[in-house]
Amino acid sequence: MSMRVKPTDVVIVGMGGTGAIAAMALTEAGLDVVGLEAGPWRSTAEFGMDEIRNDVRNAMGPKFNAELPTSRATARDAAVQVPGVGMVNAVGGTTVHYTAFSWRMMEWNFRARTETIRRYGRAATGDADGYELRDWAVDYHDLEDYYDRVEYLLGVSGRAANVRGQQRDPLGNPFEAERRRGYPLPPLRSYGFGERCAAAARSLGWHPFRGPAAIHSEDFQGVAGSACQYCGFCGNNGCHTNAKAGTFLNAVPRAQATGNLTLRTGVRVTRVETDRDGRATGVTYVQDGMEHFQPAAMVILAAYIYENVRLLLLSTSKAFPRGLANNHDQVGRGYMSHGYLNVNGVFGERVNLFGPTGQYIWLDDWDSDNFDHTGLGFVGGGGMYSLNEVKPIGASRTLPPNVPGWGAEYKRWLARNAMSVGGMFVMVEDVAHADNRLDLDPSVKDATGVPVLRITFEPKDQEKRRLAFLERKARALVQEMGGESLWSSFFFPAINGHAYGGARMGEDPETSVADGYGITHEVPNLAVLGGALMPTSAGRNPTQTLQAMAWRTADHLVDTWSSRAA
């Protein structure tokens, strides 16, 4: 039987990118929070520049890897576990090692359905083909204040174009939504290949700019030595100068400073418990082999989307026989991935891509509804960005299709060209489809005997058309940059570090799991944070948006706490 521990106001499952933000806002408002984190604290001493350890072995996510979801393309296929997604179990979660692209969404992303119907008519939504193109239950303008707060908490480096609609910086992003002020730090420094990319894009009439990153371009808040040193071993690695703003460096210490956060590391949450009325009573977790019950007035799930959804589906009860907050069969639906398109070329000289991935040129010309989609057969698009952070093992795998992958010719090609390969990436949007979803795997279990999640996902026709369109655009740019022998590669992985949906937000309890604050329709004292809430995937990294949403959720809980506690 489980040991009952001291009750708390709020228990948060996961102290990662979003959970830490909520913990900070709640504790600073005086609420008692228990944060349960599967991983340990990580330190700068662990963040050596080591491609095998960081990128190949992916050693920082042992719990994630031990309960890896299975995946399959369609319901007719067998589902298998495919390793290789680098999630981190740690205080700070995957923000410990992310590339730290730190974005606001386009205004269009929040209203994709409404805007699509307005501009192109109802048929363009893809409803008839099984697509579920939705609006979010939150708008850009609801989040603008929180975006700003997150940018100043993390220390985001970037170039603002549209401050209060007043100044349009010609070197900023012309598609940017209005913001109340600029970024707290200037963008990360430029690099030769990025400048080449920007010049080529401008000659095509496109709008390149230095993309925002939660990496300090200068010492932030007077902390000496906290600026990026451009070591170039950034993705899949923590930062040894603390320039990368993982939440273990900002939100968690702030929450700890209040004295109101009880942080338990190395614990595995197994269930959300509910009473007969269908209210959440707390969570059960295992620490050092011992089962504990943490009673709480409010439960917040802030793990990655797979574990958030799995916990909902595992937490069955009389009130919720198909899983918690799932009496309308919405949990697991609306699952989305991101496609990754890469167009490379060989340049006539060394391109020297030794900076962090977060030092990049980005273009929004072919994302969201920034271009006319008439007759294209898809909605949305994808952000396009210049390659950086080339590491040697990665370089040894990056070959045009006509070059053999081994032997003397391979070696000669590498010697001549490995440091001269450059190109563009595109983060390709995915639209939810009725066939793509998450559920519990009927046969595969984790080491503790609990079913893992099962992903059913394949890109549909719109995604294929979107990918082909974006490939043409990326090829045109790499060509303009002077690349030769161009080649493309792309994959639309079922299991992804960029995964969305499964507990979508919406106004209608019949077709969504949570409201605009992430509070579930069926359980008033249960909230979900993170990408599971997203009704559309957008064509860019989600973290900063999810952090803004988490902060807003916490503020909402504080504002309504007296009525909730009663």
Next chain:
Amino acid sequence: MVLPAALLEACGSTATPQQVQSLLGLPVKPVSLDARQARAVRAVVGRLIPSDATGPGAEEAMVWRYIDLALSRDLKQLKPLYTANLAALDALAVKRHGRAFAALAAGRQDAILRDLEAGRADGFTPDAATFFATVLEHTREGMFGDPYWGGNAGFAGWDLIGFPGLNMVTPQAYTELGARPPLPHRSVTQFNGMFMVTLPTGRHLGPSAAMAAKDMGGM
């Protein structure tokens, strides 16, 4: 908090490329492969990235040792796969040419490897193409990974492609188009003990995890 000047100083190292791995006490003989298996792995990696006018190949870069050490710890679960498939490789070589793979001329070795790559060989687990792809991936890791993992001896892999190696502080000039940054031959083990490193032999270098976590204000 570490200042950039201190970072630059921490980059200092007096070890030559050849000394790095011996200073770490990496074994010079196989620890998980038997002699026959080790000969086969040496021969295979030596054909995948051969020694030629562009520089040392994977055999001289001790890539076989990277694989051998990995199979003793991190990739232990792949040891049975290697055991079975190296036996299948030698059996195939004997069947075709009457001698073990390592004893064949380079041209015959290449022909057999091409067949493996294309899946035109029986007796492999789960199949020849999968085994070939696994060994090729491990060969790239060993050739181009940090030398403390056992391969990339003398930084042969990084020199081959002109990778400047590890710079805690990368000067902007290194990232200009056409720049030829210096190749300082630094392993992550050579930053004056700043980083926690677990060698493929299991030995730990640098601060302990407990100390490091405490330093971060963890509990």
